[in-house]
Amino acid sequence: MKLFGSYTSPFVRHCRIVLAQHEQKFEFVPTDYAQSAQHSPAKRVPFFSHNGLQLHDSSSILRYLRTLAGEPFCADDEQFDLYCLVNTALDTAVNLFLLERDGVTAAQVPYLQRQQARVQSILDELNQREWPAADAGNDAHLRLACFLSWAQFRERLDIHQWPELQNFLASMNQQAWFANTHPALS
Known part of the structure; x- marks a missing residue:
C-alpha cells in the first residue's frame, strides 16, 4: 500500500x-x-x-x-449526507485558501464571497447539532474533525464562534489516534 x-x-x-x-x-x-x-x-x-x-x-x-477491514464507509444515508456536507465545506475552504496563496481573495470576487458564505452556513448548521464523544469509525465525524483541525492550523477560522464544534474538536483532540496525526507533528 x-x-x-x-x-x-x-x-x-x-x-x-x-x-x-x-x-x-x-x-x-x-x-x-x-x-x-x-x-x-x-x-x-x-x-x-x-x-x-x-x-x-x-x-x-x-x-x-x-x-x-470489514467495516462500512458511512453506515447509513444520514451519515453519508453529513460526510458530504462537511466535505463540501472542507473542499471549498481549501480552494479559498489556495486561491488566497495565489493572491486572489474573496473580497475581490463575488463568486468567492458566496463560497465563503457557503462554508459559514455549513458550520452554522453543524454547530446546531449535538455531537457525541469521539467515534473512530464514523467517517463523517472524522472528516469534520480533520476539517476543523486543518482550519485552525491554517488560521482559516475562529472556532470559538461555534461552541458545539469547538467542544467536538476538543474531544477529538483527546484521542491519540487523532492527535498523533496533527500536521504540526509531521
Missing part, C-alpha cells in the same frame, strides 16, 4: 487515521503540487495504490480501506 500526499492535507490526514486505526502497513510518499499533477488525473492529493488498484480521491480511498 502506498498513500501519496501531504502531511498538512486534511484529506490525506483522514486516510492516515484510518490506516493507523486498522494497523495497515503502508508507505507514505510525500507529494507536492507538481508531483500530484504529474501522477494523478485529479491533480491533487491524496492518491493511493494497492495491488495494482489506483484510487484518486480520499473518499474512494476511505471506502476501500473500510471495506478491507
Whole structure:
C-alpha cells in the first residue's frame, strides 16, 4: 500500500487515521503540487495504490480501506449526507485558501464571497447539532474533525464562534489516534 500526499492535507490526514486505526502497513510518499499533477488525473492529493488498484480521491480511498477491514464507509444515508456536507465545506475552504496563496481573495470576487458564505452556513448548521464523544469509525465525524483541525492550523477560522464544534474538536483532540496525526507533528 502506498498513500501519496501531504502531511498538512486534511484529506490525506483522514486516510492516515484510518490506516493507523486498522494497523495497515503502508508507505507514505510525500507529494507536492507538481508531483500530484504529474501522477494523478485529479491533480491533487491524496492518491493511493494497492495491488495494482489506483484510487484518486480520499473518499474512494476511505471506502476501500473500510471495506478491507470489514467495516462500512458511512453506515447509513444520514451519515453519508453529513460526510458530504462537511466535505463540501472542507473542499471549498481549501480552494479559498489556495486561491488566497495565489493572491486572489474573496473580497475581490463575488463568486468567492458566496463560497465563503457557503462554508459559514455549513458550520452554522453543524454547530446546531449535538455531537457525541469521539467515534473512530464514523467517517463523517472524522472528516469534520480533520476539517476543523486543518482550519485552525491554517488560521482559516475562529472556532470559538461555534461552541458545539469547538467542544467536538476538543474531544477529538483527546484521542491519540487523532492527535498523533496533527500536521504540526509531521
